[in-house]
Amino acid sequence: MEARKRQKAVLDLIFGLACVVVGCLAFYASSNVRTSAFERLGAGFIPKIVSGGMVVLGLWLSIASARSVDRKAIGMISFDIKGNLPVIAVLLLFAALAATLETVGFRIGAFAFVALSVWILGGFGRRELLQGIVVGGILTLMVYYGLKELLRLMLP
Amino acid sequence: MEVLLTAIAHVFNPVSLLLIVGGVFFGLLLGAIPGLTATMAVGLIIPVTFGLAPELAFPLLVSLYVGGISGGLVSASLIGIPGTPSSVTTVFDSYSMTKNGQPGRALGLGSAASLWGGLASAVALVTLAPPLAKFALRFGPFEFTSLFLLTFACVTAVTGESRVKGYLALLLGLFLSMVGMDPINGIERFTLGYYQLSAGFSQLPALIGLFTLSEVVSGAKRGKKPTIIAAQRFSVVKDFIETLFVIPKYFFLFLRTTIMGVAIGTFPGIGPGLANVLCYAQAKAGAKHPELFGKGSEEGIIGAEAGNNAATGGALIPLLTLVLTLGVPGDTVTALILGAFMLHGIQPGPLLFRTNSQFVTIIFVAFFVANIVMWLLQLACSKIFIKALSTPVYILAPVILLFCAVGSFAINNRVFDIWVFVLFGLIGLAFIVFRVPLLPLLMGLILGKNFEKEFRTALIVSKGSLAPFFTRPISLALIIISVLLVIYLTRLSARAQKTLANTGK
Numbered sequence: 036m037e038a039r040k041r042q043k044a045v046l047d048l049i050f051g052l053a054c055v056v057v058g059c060l061a062f063y064a065s066s067n068v069r070t071s072a073f074e075r076l077g078a079g080f081i082p083k084i085v086s087g088g089m090v091v092l093g094l095w096l097s098i099a100s101a102r103s104v105d106r107k108a109i110g111m112i113s114f115d116i117k118g119n120l121p122v123i124a125v126l127l128l129f130a131a132l133a134a135t136l137e138t139v140g141f142r143i144g145a146f147a148f149v150a151l152s153v154w155i156l157g158g159f160g161r162r163e164l165l166q167g168i169v170v171g172g173i174l175t176l177m178v179y180y181g182l183k184e185l186l187r188l189m190l191p
Numbered sequence: 192m193e194v195l196l197t198a199i200a201h202v203f204n205p206v207s208l209l210l211i212v213g214g215v216f217f218g219l220l221l222g223a224i225p226g227l228t229a230t231m232a233v234g235l236i237i238p239v240t241f242g243l244a245p246e247l248a249f250p251l252l253v254s255l256y257v258g259g260i261s262g263g264l265v266s267a268s269l270i271g272i273p274g275t276p277s278s279v280t281t282v283f284d285s286y287s288m289t290k291n292g293q294p295g296r297a298l299g300l301g302s303a304a305s306l307w308g309g310l311a312s313a314v315a316l317v318t319l320a321p322p323l324a325k326f327a328l329r330f331g332p333f334e335f336t337s338l339f340l341l342t343f344a345c346v347t348a349v350t351g352e353s354r355v356k357g358y359l360a361l362l363l364g365l366f367l368s369m370v371g372m373d374p375i376n377g378i379e380r381f382t383l384g385y386y387q388l389s390a391g392f393s394q395l396p397a398l399i400g401l402f403t404l405s406e407v408v409s410g411a412k413r414g415k416k417p418t419i420i421a422a423q424r425f426s427v428v429k430d431f432i433e434t435l436f437v438i439p440k441y442f443f444l445f446l447r448t449t450i451m452g453v454a455i456g457t458f459p460g461i462g463p464g465l466a467n468v469l470c471y472a473q474a475k476a477g478a479k480h481p482e483l484f485g486k487g488s489e490e491g492i493i494g495a496e497a498g499n500n501a502a503t504g505g506a507l508i509p510l511l512t513l514v515l516t517l518g519v520p521g522d523t524v525t526a527l528i529l530g531a532f533m534l535h536g537i538q539p540g541p542l543l544f545r546t547n548s549q550f551v552t553i554i555f556v557a558f559f560v561a562n563i564v565m566w567l568l569q570l571a572c573s574k575i576f577i578k579a580l581s582t583p584v585y586i587l588a589p590v591i592l593l594f595c596a597v598g599s600f601a602i603n604n605r606v607f608d609i610w611v612f613v614l615f616g617l618i619g620l621a622f623i624v625f626r627v628p629l630l631p632l633l634m635g636l637i638l639g640k641n642f643e644k645e646f647r648t649a650l651i652v653s654k655g656s657l658a659p660f661f662t663r664p665i666s667l668a669l670i671i672i673s674v675l676l677v678i679y680l681t682r683l684s685a686r687a688q689k690t691l692a693n694t695g696k
Contacts, residue, residue: 043626047353050625054359061366061381068373068380076650078373078380081643082366089362096355122408129592133609136600145593152589163585170586178597190597 044103051096058089125152141190146175198552201246202560210247211557214254215564216572222262223576224587229259230523234399235591237531238598245535246550250557252531256524257309257561260503261569264301264496265576269294278499280471284484284491291487295430300489301496302569303435304445308497309562311449312456315501317555321544328542332649333659337669339642344673346634348680356627364635365642367392374644375651387607394530394637396599396612401633402523403595404616405623407588431570441493444474448494452501470498472686500562523630526637534602 065086068079132148139147149171150164157163183190201207214236221232232255240248263278268285281301288297330338347357370381371391382388438445448470455466474494475484484491532539543551569576599612622629653659660666 046625047356050356050359050627054363057363064381069378076647076655078376078378081646082369082380085362085365085369089359089366092355092359092362096353096359099355125589125592126408129596130613132596133606133613136596136606136609141597145596149589149593152592153586156585156588157583158585166586167589170590174590174593178593190600 041103041105041107044100047100048097048104051093051098051100054089054093055097058086058093061086062090121155121158124155128152128155142175142179145178146171149174194548194552195556197549198556201553202250202556207247207250207557208560210243210251211254211561212564212568214251215258215561215568218255218258218260219262219265219565219568219572219576220258220579222259223265223579224582228402229256229262230402230527231591232259233524233527233531234395234403235594235598237395237527237534238601240531241534241601245537246553248531248535249528249550249554250561252528253554253558254561254564256503256528257500257558257565258568259524260499261302261305261309261496261565262576264298264305264569265573268297268301269577278467278495280468281492281495281499283471284486284488284495287485287487288492293430293487296434297487297492298569298573299430299434300437300492302431302566303438304493304496305500305569306435306562306566307438307445308449308452308500309503309565310559311497312453312501312503313555313559313562315453316558320551320555325544329665331663332645332652333663333666334669335645336642336649337660337666337673339638339645341669341673341676342634342638343631344677345680346631348677353626354681356625357631360622360627360629361631361635364632364637365639366635367397367632368636368639369643374640375647385607387605391640392611392615392636393599393602393608395527395534395602396608397615397636398527398530398633399595399598400612400615401619401629401636403591404612405619405629407591408616408620428570431566435566437489438493441490444477444490445493445497447477448474448498449501452498455498456502466502467495467499469683469686470501471495473498503558523633526633529637 062083065079065082068077068082128148128151132144136144150167153167153170154160154164157166179190202211217236218229218232222229233252236251236255240251243251264281264285267278267281268289271282271286271289285297285301288294288300343361347354347361368391371389372379379389451470451473452466455469471491471494474490475481478484478488478490480488529539537543537547537550595612596609599608600606602608618632619629622632649659650656660670
């Protein structure tokens with residue numbers, strides 16, 4: 036229970052500080068929003084209040100959580116890179132799909148994405164690769180003809 | 192009467208009926224798979240509805256909502272994992288009943304309670320929505336601003352362990368909603384030079400990203416193959432028919448939890464998830480034998496399931512009525528449906544009742560029919576849903592991501608929106624890692640632009656004075672209600688967490 040509390044305090048501290056940084060940047064950007072000379076409540080008025088609120092509450096959260104943070108608590112925070120590698124790879128594949136969708140087209144891009152993702156998440160087995168190819172092929176054709184031909188949706 | 196008859200004829204038209212059955216089925220299927228929710232079901236299908244007329248698209252979305260909320264019961268009863276957040280407390284008693292050798296009765300009771308709860312909320316929707324809509328026509332910018340404040344207060348009051356994080360999430364959502372042209376003068380803000388952002392972030396890719404990407408990623412991380420332990424044989428038909436008539440035996444419990452479910456659903460920003468927990472707590476508090484709760488109590492299942500399905504109708508009430516120029520969503524799913532309204536060029540709110548009463552009546556009738564279809568499908572297809580539980584997540588995850596990419600692209604036919612999906616997906620993931628509630632961010636994002644418009648209009652009208660907010664009766668009443676609700680909901684939320692902790696041990 037104590038360990039969970041300490042872990043939470045570290046996460047709160049990081050989140051609080053991140054909010055302070057984002058809030059400061061947002062406040063700076065809001066201060067530069069063009070406003071007409073006759074207008075008291077210009078386009079930057081509400082964003083300034085919102086970003087100011089973020090800075091204040093971010094500081095509050097950081098200070099409140101900093102009390103429970105020490106070296107031991109920081110040591111408890113770890114990121115299992117190896118365990119998350121398949122998910123990270125799939126996210127990168129998704130980004131690659133978005134980047135190349137217009138160049139390679141929907142059918143090739145979607146098929147490659149699904150087949151490779153199933154293979155990666157399934158653990159790189161031969162069976163999973165086969166499943167990926169079958170699911171990718173069927174799904175791509177279904178989505179393409181279902182959405183484009185039947186529902187007249189635009190696809191890249 | 193003529194409007195009602197035309198709406199019934201429209202809903203029972205073969206295409207419409209097929210879409211309702213398909214929607215409920217897909218919702219049940221996704222809701223049954225742990226990690227996939229009603230929000231995801233609706234988010235995935237909204238882009239598909241572009242090719243449909245609104246009179247067909249919205250019954251489909253409402254059906255998905257009803258199916259998605261009810262689907263969580265299957266995995267809750269059979270594998271002890273709530274398929275959706277709205278079945279958290281259903282697990283306690285329905286899974287115990289399954290372990291006691293009565294899986295059919297557990298499923299049947301849950302489905303029957305869902306059916307009656309859903310139908311009761313449909314009646315509440317039909318009777319409460321029109322007078323509320325009439326009342327909302329009196330609202331001006333001061334009242335709207337106060338109403339938005341009420342919504343934000345509700346959302347942040349139930350954010351669980353850290354309210355400050357809830358406020359921060361809300362503020363971040365509000366700021367992100369202000370990207371693009373400002374609603375009064377049309378001045379471009381915070382676009383970082385991307386012309387695609389001049390109208391702001393596309394709402395739907397952002398919403399799908401926030402919920403779907405994080406759910407898919409955490410589902411893919413959890414494991415490759417879910418373990419099904421309920422391989423017992425049971426007679427679905429016998430159990431379902433039998434349990435349908437058990438509800439009258441618990442009429443007062445049913446009535447209490449249904450009224451509570453509808454009321455909770457009506458609060459902007461709070462949906463079936465909290466209703467499920469609080470109605471369970473209510474059922475336990477009023478039970479003759481509270482010690483049986485968590486051990487397969489029929490009252491526990493009825494309270495939890497009647498409550499969450501009653502909240503679906505309640506959540507549609509604010510969406511359809513409360514705001515003149517923009518509906519206020521009751522929960523995350525109705526927030527997505529609100530996005531769909533705008534995509535189809537329909538302005539939700541009380542004026543809908545005047546300008547398009549036929550359309551609203553179609554939604555009412557479809558909601559009613561969807562609840563009956565939900566029970567029939569649970570009866571007929573329970574075995575299919577049980578099979579769906581064994582679908583490996585490593586196959587589902589890429590399929591869902593692909594649908595998200597297609598959906599995000601199809602909204603404006605541009606790849607930029609797929610990047611918006613990715614950006615908000617990463618924000619959603621970060622929020623899960625840092626244990627920050629997503630709902631306030633979502634509400635800020637959806638309502639931010641209109642909140643700014645109404646607030647600035649009010650201040651322009653009052654020449655910068657805040658006094659009219661406190662001198663106009665409706666605005667003052669809304670502010671007082673906000674304060675009282677924050678206190679009340681904070682207590683309710685604490686009670687719900689205590690119930691979860693006590694019974695879920």
